[in-house]
Amino acid sequence: xxxxxxxxxxxxxxxxxxxxxxxxxxxxxxKAGFKVFSATESKxxxxxxxxxxxxxIILDILLPRESGIFFLEKLRQYPEISSIxxxxxxxxxxxxxxxxxxxxxxxxxxxxxxxxxxxxxAKIKGYxx
Amino acid sequence: MSTIESLIYFISISxxxxxxxxxxxxxxxxxxxxxxxxxVMSANAWLVSLFLYYNLENQEWVxxxxxxxxxxxxxxxxxxxxxxxxxxxxxxxxxxxxxRYLAPLLVILFIITVFTPLIASEEIITGLxxxxxxxxxxxxxxxxxxxxxxxxxxxxxxxxxxxYAKPIEKLQIKYVLVGLIIALMFGFVTNIILPYFGFFxxxxxxxxxxxxxxxxxxxxxxxxxxxxIKVVLVELFVVVIALILLVQAWxxxxxxLKILNSSVFVLFCIFGYYLIKATIDEIERREQIxxxxxxxxxxxxxxxxxxxxxxxxxxxxxxxxxxPLTAIKGYTSLIGDKAYGAFPLKMQKPLTxxxxxxxRLIGLVNDxxxxxxxxxxxxxxxxxxxxxxxxxxxxxxxxxxxVKAKNLYLKFKWGKSKISSIKVFMDxxxxxxxxxxxxxxxxxxxxxxxxTINYEQDKGLCKIEIKDTGAGMTKxxxxxxxxxxxxxxxxHKNWTEGAGLGLYIAxxxxxxxxGRIWVESAGMRKGxxxxxxxxxxxxxxxxxxxxxxxxx
Numbered sequence: 001x002x003x004x005x006x007x008x009x010x011x012x013x014x015x016x017x018x019x020x021x022x023x024x025x026x027x028x029x030x031k032a033g034f035k036v037f038s039a040t041e042s043k044x045x046x047x048x049x050x051x052x053x054x055x056x057i058i059l060d061i062l063l064p065r066e067s068g069i070f071f072l073e074k075l076r077q078y079p080e081i082s083s084i085x086x087x088x089x090x091x092x093x094x095x096x097x098x099x100x101x102x103x104x105x106x107x108x109x110x111x112x113x114x115x116x117x118x119x120x121x122a123k124i125k126g127y128x129x
Numbered sequence: 130m131s132t133i134e135s136l137i138y139f140i141s142i143s144x145x146x147x148x149x150x151x152x153x154x155x156x157x158x159x160x161x162x163x164x165x166x167x168x169v170m171s172a173n174a175w176l177v178s179l180f181l182y183y184n185l186e187n188q189e190w191v192x193x194x195x196x197x198x199x200x201x202x203x204x205x206x207x208x209x210x211x212x213x214x215x216x217x218x219x220x221x222x223x224x225x226x227x228x229r230y231l232a233p234l235l236v237i238l239f240i241i242t243v244f245t246p247l248i249a250s251e252e253i254i255t256g257l258x259x260x261x262x263x264x265x266x267x268x269x270x271x272x273x274x275x276x277x278x279x280x281x282x283x284x285x286x287x288x289x290x291x292x293y294a295k296p297i298e299k300l301q302i303k304y305v306l307v308g309l310i311i312a313l314m315f316g317f318v319t320n321i322i323l324p325y326f327g328f329f330x331x332x333x334x335x336x337x338x339x340x341x342x343x344x345x346x347x348x349x350x351x352x353x354x355x356x357x358i359k360v361v362l363v364e365l366f367v368v369v370i371a372l373i374l375l376v377q378a379w380x381x382x383x384x385x386l387k388i389l390n391s392s393v394f395v396l397f398c399i400f401g402y403y404l405i406k407a408t409i410d411e412i413e414r415r416e417q418i419x420x421x422x423x424x425x426x427x428x429x430x431x432x433x434x435x436x437x438x439x440x441x442x443x444x445x446x447x448x449x450x451x452x453p454l455t456a457i458k459g460y461t462s463l464i465g466d467k468a469y470g471a472f473p474l475k476m477q478k479p480l481t482x483x484x485x486x487x488x489r490l491i492g493l494v495n496d497x498x499x500x501x502x503x504x505x506x507x508x509x510x511x512x513x514x515x516x517x518x519x520x521x522x523x524x525x526x527x528x529x530x531x532v533k534a535k536n537l538y539l540k541f542k543w544g545k546s547k548i549s550s551i552k553v554f555m556d557x558x559x560x561x562x563x564x565x566x567x568x569x570x571x572x573x574x575x576x577x578x579x580x581t582i583n584y585e586q587d588k589g590l591c592k593i594e595i596k597d598t599g600a601g602m603t604k605x606x607x608x609x610x611x612x613x614x615x616x617x618x619x620x621h622k623n624w625t626e627g628a629g630l631g632l633y634i635a636x637x638x639x640x641x642x643x644g645r646i647w648v649e650s651a652g653m654r655k656g657x658x659x660x661x662x663x664x665x666x667x668x669x670x671x672x673x674x675x676x677x678x679x680x681x
Contacts, residue, residue: 018452020456021452021455021456021459024456024459024460024463028463028468031468062445062448090448091447091448091451091452091455092444092445092448093444093447093448093498094440094441094444095502095507095508095509111451111495112451112452112455113451113452113454113455113458113491113494113495114491114495116458116459116462116463117459117462117463118462118463118466
């Protein structure tokens with residue numbers, strides 16, 4: 001039982017269109033022992049979320065085509081994935097957007113530039129405890 | 130005909146003419162104005178023929194004029210019908226469609242009325258200004274025609290009242306309806322019903338009906354420009370009184386009364402001129418003010434739009450700036466953590482320098498964003514409960530590398546009074562920026578020694594003291610310390626790089642929490658101490674109260 005639990009890797013989905021950042025966070029989370037899925041836009045992210053049912057979703061706001069807010073709205077409409085916790089991780093902090101995201105019940109709205117990857121991993125680990 | 134009766138004609142014709150001309154001149158090209166003008170003019174034609182009918186004592190003339198009286202009602206009804214169709218606009222149906230049938234019918238009726246004895250067969254002079262009409266065989270048809278057209282006009286307007294949605298249009302139609310119904314009923318009673326029963330001379334009061342109509346419709350047409358109607362009414366008043374005075378001067382028999390009355394007339398004309406001028410002046414001023422306030426509203430709207438565009442631009446721009454900075458910061462910190470393997474020891478310092486530089490840049494972007502929002506008044510305090518000493522500890526952890534690189538010490542003394550602290554209720558993100566900015570500033574200006582931070586809670590206040598052994602400040606420097614570039618000190622001689630943004634934000638954020646921030650220094654090279662005092666619990670109401678009551 002104990003053994004099985006330690007083998008089980010937490011799954012996270014990173015929805016991020018900036019390739020450099022996406023790769024950087026991917027590497028860090030893999031190294032920290034997560035199973036990581038990446039998406040570069042909202043619809044792709046929703047598809048992966050439905051298929052993989054991650055334990056947590058890291059969501060950028062300014063995405064190509066549909067925004068992160070669109071992603072949240074859709075996510076909450078599908079019962080099988082609607083309760084997955086979401087942490088918004090973006091460099092865009094328009095006050096209105098922040099408020100909208102909070103309305104969709106996101107765990108947190110964090111500004112990427114204010115965190116090193118290590119700090120961010122620690123933060124995510126905290127949410128998954 | 131008595132003077133009163135003559136006066137009624139005189140006043141009716143002239144005021145109708147004034148009102149119709151006023152409406153016509155205001156909108157020469159407009160169908161409504163034109164139609165109104167024509168319907169009032171046909172009414173005036175009727176009044177003129179009626180006046181002559183009672184005043185000429187020639188049998189042949191009286192017969193012709195009597196028939197013309199009946200006939201002149203016909204074009205009047207035609208134009209009234211047209212007016213009802215086009216007022217306030219022609220959206221319900223097109224008048225053209227009715228005109229095809231209505232116009233020939235009315236032309237025939239007009240010819241019959243004037244040239245045959247079928248409507249009025251005879252007009253008898255029964256005395257001076259006394260007339261009697263012997264009705265023709267088709268008189269009943271004439272009355273039915275009068276009634277049915279009046280009825281259609283009224284029905285038509287009622288239908289418009291029901292179908293038109295705009296309040297202003299409804300109001301306009303109501304005015305026309307009221308004026309029309311009063312006028313038609315009044316005219317019907319004085320000029321058709323009562324004469325039918327033998328009261329022929331009562332027809333001399335019929336002209337008053339036309340004024341009622343003219344006034345109501347003029348008000349309705351100029352309803353958009355309510356101010357202007359005041360001028361019309363004043364003009365009307367002045368002209369009518371002047372005419373009465375003139376007639377009075379004219380009918381007086383003794384010369385000296387004539388002179389007296391004439392001078393009253395002249396004086397009144399002068400007075401009337403200034404009265405009208407004053408009214409126009411006043412109204413023009415009011416219109417000007419209205420226009421100005423409209424312009425202002427427009428400008429304000431545009432400014433608001435610009436403001437939204439500006440803050441959107443700043444949000445996007447800072448996002449764009451932050452993205453590459455995030456990558457630099459991330460990779461530098463990963464390399465420093467040996468995530469990509471060990472590196473030579475001599476690389477530690479350059480790496481730390483890259484890291485602290487990028488941190489500074491990120492801080493600047495954050496500061497710029499904060500300032501633009503503070504200036505736009507768009508920042509809200511979002512309080513939460515947390516332990517302030519933990520936040521301070523956290524910040525100190527982040528600054529550790531920076532301090533080490535400068536060979537300074539960084540001490541945190543928690544609670545002089547040794548009383549354990551309670552959770553505070555503040556905006557954590559903003560408090561972080563306040564404390565970080567002050568300590569960062571202290572590090573920047575300290576070359577030897579170090580920084581000591583003291584935190585305690587006392588009398589409902591959080592007190593943070595940040596004491597450095599740095600450059601110290603003169604009084605002049607202190608007084609300019611918490612201001613931004615935008616306050617015009619960029620060109621100031623004593624300006625020191627970087628002292629503006631961070632401290633200004635710290636001050637603003639502290640004030641948003643109803644707290645205060647200040648600095649003391651014994652002078653140059655004697656170090657400085659920054660003090661922050663903030664109520665332990667953020668109280669929104671208290672802040673608002675202070676805003677409303679700056680002198681309390």
